[in-house]
Amino acid sequence: MNAIHKMHIGSDQQALAVNRQTFDEVMVPTYAPSAVLPVRGLGLEVWDQGGQRYLDFTSGIAVTSLGHANPVVVDALCEQAKTLWHLGNGYTNEPVLRLAKALTDATFADRAFFCNSGAEANEAAFKLARKYAHSKFGPNKSRIISCVNSFHGRTLFTVSVGGQPKYTEGFAPLPAQIDHIPYNDIEAARAAIGDDVCAVVVEPVQGEGGVMPATLEYLQALREFCDQKGALLIFDEVQCGVGRTGNLYAYMGYGVTPDILTSAKALGNGYPIGAMITTDDIASVFVVGTHGTTYGGNPLASTVALTVLQTINQPEFLARVKQAAAKLVTGLEAIVRDYPQVFAGVRGSGLLLGMVLSDAYCGKAKDIQKAAEAQGLLLLIAGMDVVRLAPALVVSDDQIDEATQLLRRGLDAFLTPVA
Ligand SMILES: *Cc1c(COP(=O)(O)O)cnc(C)c1O
Numbered sequence: 001m002n003a004i005h006k007m008h009i010g011s012d013q014q015a016l017a018v019n020r021q022t023f024d025e026v027m028v029p030t031y032a033p034s035a036v037l038p039v040r041g042l043g044l045e046v047w048d049q050g051g052q053r054y055l056d057f058t059s060g061i062a063v064t065s066l067g068h069a070n071p072v073v074v075d076a077l078c079e080q081a082k083t084l085w086h087l088g089n090g091y092t093n094e095p096v097l098r099l100a101k102a103l104t105d106a107t108f109a110d111r112a113f114f115c116n117s118g119a120e121a122n123e124a125a126f127k128l129a130r131k132y133a134h135s136k137f138g139p140n141k142s143r144i145i146s147c148v149n150s151f152h153g154r155t156l157f158t159v160s161v162g163g164q165p166k167y168t169e170g171f172a173p174l175p176a177q178i179d180h181i182p183y184n185d186i187e188a189a190r191a192a193i194g195d196d197v198c199a200v201v202v203e204p205v206q207g208e209g210g211v212m213p214a215t216l217e218y219l220q221a222l223r224e225f226c227d228q229k230g231a232l233l234i235f236d237e238v239q240c241g242v243g244r245t246g247n248l249y250a251y252m253g254y255g256v257t258p259d260i261l262t263s264a265k266a267l268g269n270g271y272p273i274g275a276m277i278t279t280d281d282i283a284s285v286f287v288v289g290t291h292g293t294t295y296g297g298n299p300l301a302s303t304v305a306l307t308v309l310q311t312i313n314q315p316e317f318l319a320r321v322k323q324a325a326a327k328l329v330t331g332l333e334a335i336v337r338d339y340p341q342v343f344a345g346v347r348g349s350g351l352l353l354g355m356v357l358s359d360a361y362c363g364k365a366k367d368i369q370k371a372a373e374a375q376g377l378l379l380l381i382a383g384m385d386v387v388r389l390a391p392a393l394v395v396s397d398d399q400i401d402e403a404t405q406l407l408r409r410g411l412d413a414f415l416t417p418v419a
Helices: 002-015 020-026 071-081 094-106 118-137 156-161 186-192 216-229 250-254 299-312 315-338 365-374 397-415
Strands: 038-042 045-048 053-056 111-115 143-147 178-181 197-202 232-236 260-263 274-278 343-349 352-357 386-389
Touching: 053 397, 071 299, 094 111, 094 274, 094 299, 111 118, 118 143, 118 156, 118 197, 118 232, 118 260, 118 274, 178 186, 186 216, 197 216, 216 232, 216 250, 299 315, 315 343, 315 352, 315 397, 365 386, 365 397
Parallel strands: 143 178, 143 197, 197 232, 232 260
Antiparallel strands: 038 045, 045 053, 111 274, 260 274, 343 352, 352 386
C-alpha cells in the first residue's frame, strides 16, 4: 500500500512538466527569474533543464556558502531526517540546544532565538529592542534609527526599518518612530541618536544597498552613541555573517560588539533558519509567550546550522576565505583596469564583493549579469549600479580564475555592438 502510494506520487510529479514559462502562469509575480532554470547543483556548479553547466558566483545570495549538495551537510540532514523532524515549542530538542551552545560559545551572546529567515530574525530583534526599552525606561523610548539603503527583510516592520522607500510603497500605515540616516555618516548618527532611541540597526556591510562596508570609525561611533543614550546596537549580519567576510561574524573583524545580532542566509546553507542572539540581560525581557514561531529551531534546521557553523568556524577555513577573497579582488581589479569605461572600482569585504559601474554604464548591472550568464557564469547585482559576487566560501583558485575569464568574455560580448 505504502509502496503503491509512493509510486503514485512519483509518477504524478514526473507528469507535471514545468519550465520557466510556468512561473508566469502560476506564481504571484513578485520576481522576474532568469530564463535559466537550474535543476541540479554540486559545489559551485549548477546545471539547468537543458544540461547546460554554470559556475555559481551567487550562492543564492550568500546562502550556500559550503556549496550545493555539500556531502557533510547532506549527511547531517539525512541522518536527522531519519531521526526526528519536528516537535513544536512544548518540547525542546537536542540539535537546537547544541546549536545554541555552539553559537553563544562562538560569539558575544549568551542567548539565542531561532526562526526561519533573516526578516524574522530582524523582526525579533526590533521587537526585543522595543520591549527592552519599554521594560527598562518606560513608553517614550521607542525610536529606531536605521540607515538609508539598508535592507532588513520584507515583513511590514522590517521593510519600514529598511532604508529603501520602494519596498514600503503602498503598504501604509507603517510602524511609526523609525528614522533613516545616511550610512557611514558619524555626524548624522550623533544628531539622530537621542534619548528617545531604543535601537540603532546597521549592516556592517550593506548587501542589497550596493555592497558597502561600514568604516571602523562609524561602527565605533555608533557603539559610543548607543552607550551614551541607553540604546541597543543591532548588527544585521544576515548577509555578511557566517564566515562571509573571513571572520565568523563581521563584528569580530571590526572589534565592535553589538547588543543584538541577527543571522540567517548562510547559517542553513539553503535550509531555512534564522537566529537572533543577544545577552542575558536583554533576553530577560522576552518571557514565556512574548514571541515565538512554530518551526524556529526545529531539529532539521538546527542540525544543518550546527554542521555549517562547526565547518566554517575553524581558523583554517576562515583564513582560506580571506586568501580566496584576496585572489578574487586581484582578478576583479585587473578587470576594472582593463574595462575602465565600464567599472569605477571594486569594494566589499571578504567574499562579498561589488564591482561598481562607472557613470557611463550606470544602471547597466542587469545587462552585465545577463552577459555573464550567457557565458556560463552566475552573478548577482546589488541595485542597478553594482555587479555583486558572492561565491561559496569553498571556492577554489581555479574557479576564481574561471570566473574572471568568463566575466571578461561576458564583458567583451556585452561591449560588442550587435550587427
Ligand atoms: C537577505 C537579508 C535579509 C532578509 O532575509 P530573508 O531570509 O530574505 O528574510 C535581512 N537583512 C539582510 C542584511 C539581508 O541581506
